[in-house]
Amino acid sequence: MIKKADIVLFILIVVFGGLISWWSLAGSIAGEKVLITADGRDYGVYSLAEDQTIDVTIDGHTNHITIKDGTVSMTYSTCKNQVCVNTGAISQTKDAIVCLPNKVVVEIVGSGKGGAADVISG
């Protein structure tokens, strides 16, 4: 039922996946700023240290993003699947909350210069 090529392919995919997870987890540190992107454009940068609630309204969709005790969470969203709300609170760099239906992305960035990541995400 299982051929040699299957096993080779399996190992390749696992190694590839391992590399990707290592790459995406490595260098994850407590972030300092919150970057909100809506519809592919930067919406604003907020400090993690300051407790506040940000309302993002784009094309009639609303998302409430709450910063509290150094963590960020999506507390309310008009989207149907509520995946973003269920993501919970994040505080590490490379963490992100994504609301696909409303095209809102909340990311954590390090001290001041999110450098490379910002260049890539354009």
Next chain:
Amino acid sequence: MSSQVRKNNRSRSSNHVRKLAFSAMFAALALIFSYVEVLIPVPVPIPGVKLGIANLVILIAIYRLGFRYAFTINCVRIVASGLLFSGVFGMIYSFAGGILSIIIMYLLYRTKLFSMVGVSMAGGVAHNLGQLATACLIVSNIKLMSYFAVLLFSGLISGILIGILAYHIEKRLPKDIN
């Protein structure tokens, strides 16, 4: 015109009609599986993690009916299940995943090197990759790729499970379904 030629034509067209009938049945079955999929609760709250039972039908269609029929069955399933369950937005994701996965599965199948389990495994991973790439395009954010590791492993596992199932089912299917 000899009667031989006419007979050949008739058997070719009857073969086509037979395949068409099987395709319609396969498409209906795939649609039902898509529905069953929605009913099964997923233990992890990550979008994109799912079993992909409909792929069972597509996989067997590739082996028994050929790529063109399998491709059409897949498209019919995606459009119908998109309209019925997930909405037009979900349909875009399904298309990206479904088309990439069926092409990868067919190419691996053509090499004859892989068993059904290997083909299905690659299909599962390709499906999730296609969906994630679309998500990156839609929100214009490459950051989403950090989900990729999770989706890669979930696609791998569900692909293997579906592949094992498909292998056993295909073996027991009547030989005249082809």
